[in-house]
Amino acid sequence: MLFSRVTPAAKRQALREALASGPIVRMPGAFNPLSARLIEEKGFEGVYVSGAVLAADLGLPDIGLTTLTEVAGRAGQIARVTDLPALVDADTGFGEPMNMARTVQTMEDAGVAGIHVEDQVNPKRCGHLDGKEVVGLGDAVRRVRAAVDGRRDPGFLVMARTDVRGTEPGERGLRLAIDRAKALADAGADAIFPEAMNDLSEFEAVASALDVPVLANMTEFGKSELFTAKQLEDAGARIVIYPVTLLRLAMGTAERALDTIAADGTQDTLVPQMQTRARLYELVDYAGYNHFDANVFTYRP
Ligand SMILES: C[C@](O)(C(=O)O)[C@H](CC(=O)O)C(=O)O
Numbered sequence: 001m002l003f004s005r006v007t008p009a010a011k012r013q014a015l016r017e018a019l020a021s022g023p024i025v026r027m028p029g030a031f032n033p034l035s036a037r038l039i040e041e042k043g044f045e046g047v048y049v050s051g052a053v054l055a056a057d058l059g060l061p062d063i064g065l066t067t068l069t070e071v072a073g074r075a076g077q078i079a080r081v082t083d084l085p086a087l088v089d090a091d092t093g094f095g096e097p098m099n100m101a102r103t104v105q106t107m108e109d110a111g112v113a114g115i116h117v118e119d120q121v122n123p124k125r126c127g128h129l130d131g132k133e134v135v136g137l138g139d140a141v142r143r144v145r146a147a148v149d150g151r152r153d154p155g156f157l158v159m160a161r162t163d164v165r166g167t168e169p170g171e172r173g174l175r176l177a178i179d180r181a182k183a184l185a186d187a188g189a190d191a192i193f194p195e196a197m198n199d200l201s202e203f204e205a206v207a208s209a210l211d212v213p214v215l216a217n218m219t220e221f222g223k224s225e226l227f228t229a230k231q232l233e234d235a236g237a238r239i240v241i242y243p244v245t246l247l248r249l250a251m252g253t254a255e256r257a258l259d260t261i262a263a264d265g266t267q268d269t270l271v272p273q274m275q276t277r278a279r280l281y282e283l284v285d286y287a288g289y290n291h292f293d294a295n296v297f298t299y300r301p
């Protein structure tokens, strides 16, 4: 049935082991619990819970309006239906360092495997937009230290994201981002998310300068080209996220479908593109609930 029997501690361990060796860890963004089921079935190693998706889902821009309670609630709903580890976007930590400690503990309680916290000022914005601002090194380090000190499960992954790359163009921006990443790793971050890298050589430069795993963000319509998992792995990245991909595809399809219904007066031509009723029931394990009540699953395709 639709819940995971793998404990949060075991999921955290699995993520750490996968990051330490073997192929790159691929994490598509789950825009809801159901899509997390699909991600697991298709053989991915983890699910990503995107702040941009969560905000968009609520009809909000991704500028730090969502609350810890909202994000942890949704992340927990996603984590409970999959055996995969979930990595959650904790934006700037939902407050000052003191809040950061509480953020980590709330995320632990939600059963997720780890979070990333970024060094942008509030209000934050998408890491691939221009005009971002970051906090000073001292504040960025304090956020990471508070997260690391606040966690109760040492297996819980605290990833530090730096948005410094996007604040300065050229070679200097990259150098500053690497320096910041090193300092955040020294402060105790288990992994680094260097945001808005321009090309593969930049991922390579960051990964080779650090002893901790590095994440590559393959968001569409951003600063980075869309590299393959293999290319990123060869460049030294240990984890790749496709944060908004499924939502963008689903919304693209929804928009076109509405146009078709409005134009034709029926959705009839769209039915072959749809996930069938049978497939949906399979994903939610409708039949499994018969264990409690044999009259529940009466559907025959
Ligand atoms: C990864 C990210 O933080 C997210 O919230 O998913 C975003 C993605 C996006 O807006 O495309 C980001 O800042 O890169």
Ligand SMILES: [Mg+2]
Pocket: 050, 051, 052, 062, 089, 091
């Ligand atoms: Mg985000």
